[in-house]
Amino acid sequence: SAVISQKPSRDICQRGTSLTIQCQVxxxxxxxxxxxxxxxxxxxxxxxxxxxxxxxxESGFVIDKFPISRPNLTFSTLTVSNMSPEDSSIYLCSVRRGSGSSYNEQFFGPGTRLTVL
Amino acid sequence: AQKVTQAQTEISVVEKEDVTLDCVYETRDTTYYLFWYKQPPSGELVFLIRRNSFDEQNEISGRYSWNFQKSTSSFNFTITASQVVDSAVYFCALSADQPNQGGKLIFGQGTELSVKP
Incomplete structure (x- = not known):
């Protein structure tokens, strides 16, 4: 399995602000x-x-709202921009190892619980 | 289009009962993967099993067993002699092995299992 960490684990944010979530593998x-x-x-x-x-x-999600970075093969960030209460969710990072039919394990990080007031 | 249906929204059993969680999927791909994940109250998604579309062997792991039947597009999950610690939301998921879709998981709505002492 893969060891995946996410920061922060949870946060409470004000409407209109942005939060960047980190994922490290x-x-x-x-x-x-x-x-x-x-x-x-x-x-x-x-x-x-x-x-x-x-x-x-994916359909329904746009870069302006959810900008993502992937500077290397072990790290990524997701930013939730200009937040509204509807953005209150758990955000999970997931990784897939390798490629092809012999390698399709997919694991998830612990998640970031976001509450927007 | 791909779709996963978990018709059972909630199941409640008494400890030591056997319980089966149903999963029905739809896909036009000939090669695909099916997964089961467990999400306890802590929120983390725990990988339980992956099954390839070309391998219809049933699998047993301790108290857990999985019944994969391509003829009925089902991938059901049985917990034998359930325990209170099995209480969680269980998700069935589907992934196609297409280059432009590799690793994308389509999740069912989840089944919340409550095991009472």
């Missing part, structure tokens, strides 16, 4: 992902964080 990984889990809901993919290029966003 204990080894190099090919793919990193950011998911959102709204209260009482399932997980939804926000974007795939690509090393050396712009992130790939």
């Amino acid at each position: 204990d080894s190099q990984v090919t793919m990193m992902f950011w998911y959102r889990q709204q209260p009482g809901q399932s997980l939804t993919l926000i974007a795939t964080a690509n090393q050396g290029s712009e992130a790939t966003y």
Whole structure:
């Protein structure tokens, strides 16, 4: 398995501010992902964080609202910009090791619980 | 389109009962992966199992077992002799092995399992 850490583990923020969430993995990984889990809901993919290029966003998520960085193969950040109470969620970093049919393990970080007032 | 359905929103059992969590999936891909994750109240997503579409062998791990049936597009999860510590939300997820979708997980809505002493 992969050891994934996220900072902060939780935060309470004011409307209109921004928060940057960090994700650190204990080894190099090919793919990193950011998911959102709204209260009482399932997980939804926000974007795939690509090393050396712009992130790939899913429908309904835009770079201006959720800018992502991926400076190397072990680290990524997700920023939640201009927050509103609707952004209150758990944000989870996820990694996939390797590629191809023989290697598709996918693990999640502990999550960042965000509350926007 | 890909979709995962967990029809059981909540299940409540008494300790030592067996319980089966249902998962039905839809995909047009011939190669895909199915996952089960456990999310205890702490919020962390714990990886339980991954199954390849070309491997229909059932799997047993301690008190956990999984029944994969391509004919009915189901990947059900059974906990034998349930314990209070099994109380959590369980998610079934699907991933396609396509280059432009590699690693993206489609989650079901989750089943909240409550095991009472």
